[in-house]
Amino acid sequence: MRELGLDVRTDQAGNSICSYPGQMPELPPIAMGSHTDTVPDAGHYDGALGVVAAMACARSLAATGIRLRHPIEVINFAAEEATMGGSIGSRAMAGSLDPKILTKPAWDGTLVSDHLRGGGLDPDTLLLARREKGSLACFLELHVEQGGTLEALGLPLGIVEGIVGLRRYKATFEGLANHAGTTPMAGRQDALLMAAPFIMAVHDTAVAHRIVGTVGTIRVLPGTPSVIPGSAELSVETRGLNEAILDETEGRLSDSAKESGGQFSAISKKPPAQSDPRLLDALTSTCEELGVAYRLMPSGAGHDAQCMAHIAPQAMLFVPSRGGISHSPDEYTDPESCVTGARVLLNAVLKIDTILHMEG
Ligand SMILES: [Zn+2]
Missing domain, CATH: 3.30.70.360 (Alpha-Beta Plaits)
Incomplete structure (x- = not known):
């Protein structure tokens, strides 16, 4: 991202945030991303694909010099798979992280705060990563389905109506x-x-x-x-x-x-996190315009987007998981579906940039 001349910073919770400026700097950013940490003995796709897809979108815009009205942010959330309830990075950003977990032992008996220090973070300032409600125009996350529904239906894409x-x-x-x-x-x-x-x-x-x-x-x-x-x-x-x-x-x-x-x-x-209806409209109409077959579906697993729902409208895209397998080295999504997901994400962002601006 820095090679493209984009600004990248790490917040107090260890989330890396890449910014691509918009034409109207007073508008809140359209954010997208996921996480790159994972479970022991994991696959390559859970989380990481969503970060790579968001980076691909930012790269397409930066490389072609297209400036949207809204700034764009690519977020790589920290510690989504952490024990103690997970999603430490996105919960810290959304202001829903209970500071009590920091003083509790993690899976190996070591205090969460000591793990954070070991990772180069300061547990005393972690909660300063909090961002206010309304500080982001929306949050979009592409993720592997981690179930077998899309594969069984032979579909390349799922649009998540809400996280259970x-x-x-x-x-x-x-x-x-x-x-x-x-x-x-x-x-x-x-x-x-x-x-x-x-x-x-x-x-x-x-x-x-x-x-x-x-x-x-x-x-x-x-x-x-x-x-x-x-x-x-x-x-x-x-x-x-x-x-x-x-x-x-x-x-x-x-x-x-x-x-x-x-x-x-x-x-x-x-509580469930319902996807924002305007974002759902943008995602479904993008699929229709691009001729991408999709299905509306719930997410049975928790994701960073569920935490971000506290402070921003959110929606998610799912790409198929071969055999419904995840959290395993056998995790696989074919390259065509990965590209289809990223294309829909980019085209939906272009649309959302207009919709959210018109709503003012
Ligand atoms: Zn994940």
Whole structure:
């Protein structure tokens, strides 16, 4: 980017930001990007493709001397795959990073603040990376789908309608621990058996409401082959685009746990981030003009764009993941789809530059 004469800086949270000036410097920048950090033993595409595509867009503009009205920013977010909730860079920028996580241990027991210092960042000034709501005209992120929907449909592109909200719950069932050999089957109070209809209910309720729901862990006590389970604690997660449907599901699951004699409680709640309708219009009409087949779809995974939704209108593009595989060295997106994604991104930015300016 510097070779093209563009300004590049690193903010207090370690996000690298490249700026390409517009004709009207008083306008907030149109930002695009993703992250280049990844998980251990990862592939080449998750995150990095979105940064490369955004750089390609900025390069096309700079190399041809085209100045838009809005300035352009390419952002490479730091620590999207970090433990402690991830997306440290974009949450710091959006002002939604809880400073408490900095003093907690990370995956290896080392404090998050020490990891940050090791990476050349100052944890005491990290939150200064915050940018105000309205300081960006919008944020666009191209990302690999990390699922198999686009490949199955033979489509090169997905336009993300929104990033799902995520709710976590705990369900507990109290039975009576007793000898597994001497206690007759009749009259047992098996906590795991009490939980069984609830597990089915999580599945059935999710299917009925067209969302996803998962019982991810079961902790059975005392947890030994010769003792009837005395208690069972389950983790439940639901994800969906619509808050009202997530509320309704929550009510159903709470009723279901109680019907089986259990307790149901909420642990955490991340609201869905709906894509901005003007950006969706720009992306869909760009696809139609370029003759690119696409599908509107939700994102089931969290992304930097979800954090940026706190301070800017956002939308995302997905390109297909071969075999639906991600977070693996087998991650692959064919070059044609990568180029198609970047072309749609660039042409949509040209359109958005006009739309947002006209809205004033
Ligand atoms: Zn990612």
